[in-house]
Amino acid sequence: MLREGEAVVIPLGPYHPAFKEPELFKLYVDGEEIVDVKIRLGYQHRGIEYLAQKMTVEQVVFLVERICGICSTSHPTCYCQAVEDAMKIEVPDRARYIRTLIGELERIHSHLLWAGVALHLIGYDTLFMYFWRYREPVCELFEELTGNRQHYAMLRPGGVRRDVDLKRMKPKILKVMKEIKEPVLKLADAVAGDKLVRARMSGVGVLTRQDAIRYCTVGPTARGSGLKIDVRADEPYAAYKELGVDVKMMTEGDVLAKTLVRVQELVESIELVERCVDAMPSGPIQAEIKEYPVAEGIGKYEAPRGEVIHYVKLNGTTVPERVKVRAPTYANLPSLVPQLIGYSIADAPIILGSIDPCFCCTERVSIVDVREGRTVVLTMDEFNEFGRKRKNPLKVR
Amino acid sequence: MDIGLGLLYVVLMGFVVAPNVGLFFTWVHRKLGARMQWRVGPPIYQPWADFIKLTAKETLVPATAHRIAFLLAPPIALFSAVLAFLVMPFVIRSPLEFTGDVIVVLYLMVMPAIAAMIGGSASGNPYAAVGVQREMTLVFSYELPFIMTILVPVLKVGSLRFGDLVNYQMNNGPFLFSVSGTIAFAVSMMVMQAKLAFPPFDVPEAKTEIVAGPYTEYSGASLALFKLAHATMLFVLPCFVANMFLGGLVVRFDDPITATVDAILIVVKLLALVIVSALIRFFYPRARPDQVFGMFWRAATAWAAIALALSVISVIVGLPYL
Numbered sequence: 001m002l003r004e005g006e007a008v009v010i011p012l013g014p015y016h017p018a019f020k021e022p023e024l025f026k027l028y029v030d031g032e033e034i035v036d037v038k039i040r041l042g043y044q045h046r047g048i049e050y051l052a053q054k055m056t057v058e059q060v061v062f063l064v065e066r067i068c069g070i071c072s073t074s075h076p077t078c079y080c081q082a083v084e085d086a087m088k089i090e091v092p093d094r095a096r097y098i099r100t101l102i103g104e105l106e107r108i109h110s111h112l113l114w115a116g117v118a119l120h121l122i123g124y125d126t127l128f129m130y131f132w133r134y135r136e137p138v139c140e141l142f143e144e145l146t147g148n149r150q151h152y153a154m155l156r157p158g159g160v161r162r163d164v165d166l167k168r169m170k171p172k173i174l175k176v177m178k179e180i181k182e183p184v185l186k187l188a189d190a191v192a193g194d195k196l197v198r199a200r201m202s203g204v205g206v207l208t209r210q211d212a213i214r215y216c217t218v219g220p221t222a223r224g225s226g227l228k229i230d231v232r233a234d235e236p237y238a239a240y241k242e243l244g245v246d247v248k249m250m251t252e253g254d255v256l257a258k259t260l261v262r263v264q265e266l267v268e269s270i271e272l273v274e275r276c277v278d279a280m281p282s283g284p285i286q287a288e289i290k291e292y293p294v295a296e297g298i299g300k301y302e303a304p305r306g307e308v309i310h311y312v313k314l315n316g317t318t319v320p321e322r323v324k325v326r327a328p329t330y331a332n333l334p335s336l337v338p339q340l341i342g343y344s345i346a347d348a349p350i351i352l353g354s355i356d357p358c359f360c361c362t363e364r365v366s367i368v369d370v371r372e373g374r375t376v377v378l379t380m381d382e383f384n385e386f387g388r389k390r391k392n393p394l395k396v397r
Numbered sequence: 398m399d400i401g402l403g404l405l406y407v408v409l410m411g412f413v414v415a416p417n418v419g420l421f422f423t424w425v426h427r428k429l430g431a432r433m434q435w436r437v438g439p440p441i442y443q444p445w446a447d448f449i450k451l452t453a454k455e456t457l458v459p460a461t462a463h464r465i466a467f468l469l470a471p472p473i474a475l476f477s478a479v480l481a482f483l484v485m486p487f488v489i490r491s492p493l494e495f496t497g498d499v500i501v502v503l504y505l506m507v508m509p510a511i512a513a514m515i516g517g518s519a520s521g522n523p524y525a526a527v528g529v530q531r532e533m534t535l536v537f538s539y540e541l542p543f544i545m546t547i548l549v550p551v552l553k554v555g556s557l558r559f560g561d562l563v564n565y566q567m568n569n570g571p572f573l574f575s576v577s578g579t580i581a582f583a584v585s586m587m588v589m590q591a592k593l594a595f596p597p598f599d600v601p602e603a604k605t606e607i608v609a610g611p612y613t614e615y616s617g618a619s620l621a622l623f624k625l626a627h628a629t630m631l632f633v634l635p636c637f638v639a640n641m642f643l644g645g646l647v648v649r650f651d652d653p654i655t656a657t658v659d660a661i662l663i664v665v666k667l668l669a670l671v672i673v674s675a676l677i678r679f680f681y682p683r684a685r686p687d688q689v690f691g692m693f694w695r696a697a698t699a700w701a702a703i704a705l706a707l708s709v710i711s712v713i714v715g716l717p718y719l
Contacts, residue, residue: 123603196597
């Protein structure tokens with residue numbers, strides 16, 4: 001229906017304040033309504049997989065940690081699981097619990113961060129600041145636990161790098177969890193109860209269950225559409241088998257459902273952290289790496305945004321032959337097409353934000369003006385003319 | 398009044414008082430917002446510092462822009478805001494007032510929005526084009542209810558002169574203390590928020606959607622002028638609403654006590670309006686454009702019509718409190 005090349009043309013980009021990820025979203029609009037979406041990836045190619053083939057297995061942990069600044073323990077954990085799968089290493093119990101603790105704390109801070117960003121996208125800056133205020137104690141907790149607010153460097157194949165001094169940290173962790181639990185629920189009520197917020201989020205960007213399956217969505221995006229998938233429950237890693245995860249799900253599939261799913265997950269994560277600290281066994285935190293076999297391994301991890309998959313191929317040396325990463329946002333991006341079509345430009349930021357894309361840089365949005373029945377699109381010059389003279393070029397034609 | 402005194406009034410009130418009080422009110426907004434959001438907020442001189450910094454920066458005119466319209470728009474916005482203030486009563490009844498000045502002020506207060514549209518469409522920027530389109534629709538949707546609310550006091554007094562409106566309120570109490578006046582006041586507060594493009598009506602400048610709307614291409618001194626015009630409007634609009642519904646902003650210099658009370662009342666009225674505006678601004682998200690236009694076309698217009706009908710009845714029947 002839509003021909004490309006004739007061109008475009010309200011290029012909303014390359015710099016756009018709503019999104020920090022360098023992706024090109026071409027929104028084809030008729031008036032205010034979006035009729036088609038084209039997505040182009042690859043603006044943020046950093047050659048991480050290539051670099052991974054130049055480093056030793058243990059060095060790659062630090063490399064994959066830098067894939068994402070927000071879920072900075074998801075990728076190393078997933079990679080370590082892949083390596084352990086290839087090497088057939090048993091991870092000590094205490095290390096599995098520490099991995100769970102760090103992973104769940106990360107989910108809490110990531111979901112709080114997302115909630116703030118989402119509210120900022122619909123112009124609700126006050127609640128944005130409130131959410132980020134409660135993210136702060138979690139970051140401080142991280143600094144005390146690991147030495148860093150972000151990029152914790154806790155993981156290594158076969159275990160974790162640092163032990164957690166439970167005697168000192170347990171009361172602190174429980175205190176922070178108690179401190180943020182109540183306010184988070186209150187804020188969530190404020191979001192769900194606000195008439196204007198509901199008007200912006202409810203019934204907007206609906207992803208049906210069928211589409212969620214068809215587009216292979218993962219994480220909260222899928223769970224907001226009634227798809228009960230969660231690696232933590234389906235193929236438990238770390239200590240999730242012992243701790244048990246109650247997978248949260250909503251069926252509406254709109255932005256509000258995806259928001260509420262994340263809020264429920266927040267509460268679940270807070271409870272998981274409390275259970276994890278209570279049940280943490282003592283013992284060693286590292287397993288020895290005895291040899292580097294010729295083998296392949298796959299790691300699966302439920303990051304805050306959905307399922308991460310790492311594939312590692314070892315060739316008997318200390319340098320991996322191949323490392324392959326599949327991030328959750330990559331799986332979720334195509335599902336934006338059915339979510340965006342039929343809604344207005346003003347809804348686009350919050351819909352794009354609702355899958356919680358892993359932001360790191362800028363992104364591009366272009367709009368092609370398409371009139372019904374004919375593919376009349378404006379060229380840039382025509383559009384500029386339109387802007388200057390207020391003469392509608394669509395009518396001139 | 399001779400020409401010299403008139404000029405002095407224009408310079409002092411228009412170019413010293415109005416922009417500076419406006420900048421002070423932007424600081425009140427920013428500080429209140431910061432405190433509400435668990436931030437520290439700027440020091441009191443920050444709006445002035447921002448203005449000076451911006452004037453020192455280079456003004457870039459995009460190659461696609463219509464140069465003259467692009468550069469003329471910010472001064473038009475500022476001067477209209479200042480002119481609107483000059484005919485309104487503030488402390489004293491303005492020496493420039495004339496019969497029908499309410500209508501002129503109504504027009505002058507639309508001018509900053511129109512200047513933004515001129516500048517935005519002259520810049521040739523696509524975001525600005527979307528912003529201009531939204532701004533235009535917004536103006537069309539809020540002007541009708543706004544004019545209807547203004548008709549409430551005008552009908553009750555039977556005059557289109559600020560001085561008469563204020564005198565009437567001094568003798569009979571502010572229009573706020575009547576049913577139609579309360580409704581009209583509420584609607585005009587809503588319009589004030591939209592005229593200042595604050596949430597929930599900040600669709601023309603929606604940052605996360607269209608960058609800065611009409612102001613996207615502006616930089617340096619011309620952006621500073623737009624910001625100053627916006628700050629001045631933050632002073633002019635509360636003045637207008639206070640003169641219309643809250644008993645006016647005139648000090649009676651009969652004896653020291655009334656004068657002091659009146660002066661304090663001026664400060665209280667203006668600050669109260671600014672604080673209410675800040676509360677609305679920071680406690681609401683941005684509505685979608687169609688929701689905003691719907692709010693004005695349906696709810697605001699309906700309430701304004703009710704207020705208007707009540708005021709007509711009150712004039713005919715002779716019930717001042719209706």
